[in-house]
Amino acid sequence: MNNSGSDAVMVEDLEKRFGRFVAVDKISFAVKKGEVFGLLGPNGAGKSTTIRMLCGIIAPTSGYGRVAGHDIFSEPEAIKHAIGYMSQKFSLYEDMTPYENIRFYLGVYEVPQEAWKERIEWVLDMARLQDVRYRITRELPPGWRQRLALGCALLHRPEILFLDEPTSGVDPITRRSFWEFINTLAAQGVTVFVTTHYMDEARNCQRLVMINEGKIAAMGSPSEIIAEVFPCRPEADLSDVFIHLMARRGE
Amino acid sequence: MNPVIIKAIARKEFYHLVRDFRSMYLAFMIPLLLILMFGYALSLDVDSVRTVVVDHDKTEVSRDFVRKLNASSYFEITHHLNDSSTAVRYLDQGLTTMAIVIPPEWTEDLKADRTASLQVLIDGSDPNFAGISRGYITAFVEAYNRDRLISFLNRKGMEVIKPPVDGRIRVWFNEDLDSRNFIVPGIIAIIIMIVGAMLTSLVIAREYENGTMETIRSLPVGGGELLLGKAIPYFLIALIDVLVAVFMGQVLFGVVMKSSFSLLVLASTIYISVALSLGLLISIATKSQLVANQMAILITFLPSLLLSNFVFPVGNMPRIFQLLTCIIPATYFIDILNGIYLRGLGIAHLWPSYLVLVGMLIVLSNIGFALLRREGM
Known part of the structure; x- marks a missing residue:
């Protein structure tokens, strides 16, 4: 797994403990550039902890990892410049307008001033927020806020996009168009790393890692995982696998 | 420390401030009310x-x-x-x-x-x-x-006798013993604590409560940039409040400073920074706006009012309280203001108090950085 220069994300024996509680228990995986990669697991499985370690938000307890070519222990700042991160609450500043939120991200990501105008228009077009650019964000429906949060995470043209349960609280139609957009991004060469517990979303990922209680339960493409877990049940789908794996662990 | 990042954070913080009615009220109405109330109502003088x-x-x-x-x-x-x-x-x-x-x-x-x-x-x-x-x-x-x-x-026909001792009493620094002359400097100290510490005690707690702290931690923002960016709007407001208080003190109450205006601005700048770091420190430590606000009242506003030699003379307090006043920033600021307003002293006499305030600023802001670093900033 080492030294593959084409890996956007690579971790080995990554571990995170909070006191005596082991949130992430020595996991290893790699994500290729341009891949849509899913991290699946029930609530409390360690999905958010993993993604936060990869984004340089919290420091791992032990192990090794590189994100966008930078070490997750020693170069969190370089990682933050190279990635975009959207958390499950699409934490925007709700008392500010979309335009003001975008300007904040442009400044913080140190996007050169001369590119601001073009990027602002690009995000507003992409998120279809041109008409509400001066409305207070709080007044916008959740789906619109989600598009804005996604746009803000992409303003600095990151190599890797990290999405932590990006579609929670969003209706199915918005979710579908969200995934269409994610696939477009991936086609442009952006690596997308997404956590979710929706199985229909997981099917959009080229490769998956399923984790439970901080450990990897399965890894591979959706069809590979199904074939591995239920070799004799061709009609089984990802939900069956998920329930099977998580139940087995829980015993 | 990148000025572009600091500017982006300061601008964002400014939007929060002007769109929050409570903050605006605390920033502008409370100082005005305090000046009018203390200046007109709270007179410690006994006329007749x-x-x-x-x-x-x-x-x-x-x-x-x-x-x-x-x-x-x-x-x-x-x-x-x-x-x-x-x-x-x-x-x-x-x-x-x-x-x-x-x-x-x-x-x-x-x-x-x-x-x-x-x-x-x-x-x-x-x-x-x-x-x-x-x-x-x-x-x-x-x-x-x-x-x-x-x-x-x-x-009885005796000669006009004179009293043996005639005490010629003259009061210095505040000839008419007008309490307004020392109340106005005291109010300036209180206002700075309210605007500086109480308002800023909310700003990082707010990020935690709204979940936006998570976003900030994912951004390439350093702890110093975050604190500085957040402090700038409040610094400016506190400075405006000081100038308004000085102006109102002069126009409404005829309280004129005897020493230089630039010394006052310098002292205010340092003291505002102390208040801001105290407020931010509380905010980082508590992570909750409600608790932060209570803490700010308890450890910044009340001591500044009660233990700073402003309303209550420290000389009359028990030893333990006298020692306590030594760690309260307002004590030193009010000392400087009294020097500037009443005694007409220059930097040659006031520098120890300036130095203590600078020391407090360094200590407080470093604790703030350390706490943020522990939070992974």
Whole structure:
């Protein structure tokens, strides 16, 4: 797994403990550039902890990892410049307008001033927020806020996009168009790393890692995982696998 | 420290501020109210003591005594009563501050060269006021005695004698003993604590409560950039408040500083920074707006008001409180302001207080950084 220069994300024996509680228990995986990669697991499985370690938000307890070519222990700042991160609450500043939120991200990501105008228009077009650019964000429906949060995470043209349960609280139609957009991004060469517990979303990922209680339960493409877990049940789908794996662990 | 990032955060913080009614109220209305309230309502001066007189003697001499009392600007005789029990009722009900009872045969005692006693009752429920009233009446009685003695000796054909010692008392720094002259500098210190510490105690707690702290931690923002960016709007507002307070003190209350304006701006700049770091520190430590606000009131606003030598003189406090005042930033700021406003001192005398404030700023901001670093910033 080492030294593959084409890996956007690579971790080995990554571990995170909070006191005596082991949130992430020595996991290893790699994500290729341009891949849509899913991290699946029930609530409390360690999905958010993993993604936060990869984004340089919290420091791992032990192990090794590189994100966008930078070490997750020693170069969190370089990682933050190279990635975009959207958390499950699409934490925007709700008392500010979309335009003001975008300007904040442009400044913080140190996007050169001369590119601001073009990027602002690009995000507003992409998120279809041109008409509400001066409305207070709080007044916008959740789906619109989600598009804005996604746009803000992409303003600095990151190599890797990290999405932590990006579609929670969003209706199915918005979710579908969200995934269409994610696939477009991936086609442009952006690596997308997404956590979710929706199985229909997981099917959009080229490769998956399923984790439970901080450990990897399965890894591979959706069809590979199904074939591995239920070799004799061709009609089984990802939900069956998920329930099977998580139940087995829980015993 | 990247100025572009700091500017982006400062701009964002400015939007939060102007769109939050509570913050705007705290930033501008409270300082104005404080200046007006303290300046007009809270006067610690005793202009004239409300007095009732019970004259049992009813002679020319006693009436002359009462006339002299009334003529002095320190006493205002509101009622002439017939018996002591009514005077007691007046005191009980707070209708008067002082009751003077002249006993029967007062004049006869005087003439017979016996000591004529005069009963003075003072309402001691406000010790400060009572103390001043007692001083006034003691001085008045002494002066009356002296006058009587001198005129008596003169009548006897003796030479005009002069009192052996004549104390020429002059009050320095605040000639008219006008309490406004030291209240205005005190208000400036309080306002800075409110705007600086109480407002900023909310700003990082707010990020935690809204979940936006998570976003900030995912952004390439350093702890120093975050703190500085957040402090800038509040710094400017606090500085504006100081200038308004100085201006209002001068225009409304005629309180003029004797030393240089630039020294005041320098002191305010440092003290505002101390207040801001204290507020931010509370905010990082508590992570909750409600708790942060309570903490800010408890450890910044109240000590600044009570233990800073502003309203309550530190000299009268128990030793433990006196030591406590040494760690309160407002103590040093008010010391500087008194120097600038009343004593007309320059930096040559005030530098120790400046130095202490700078030291506090360094310590507090470093604790803030350390706490943020522990949070992974």
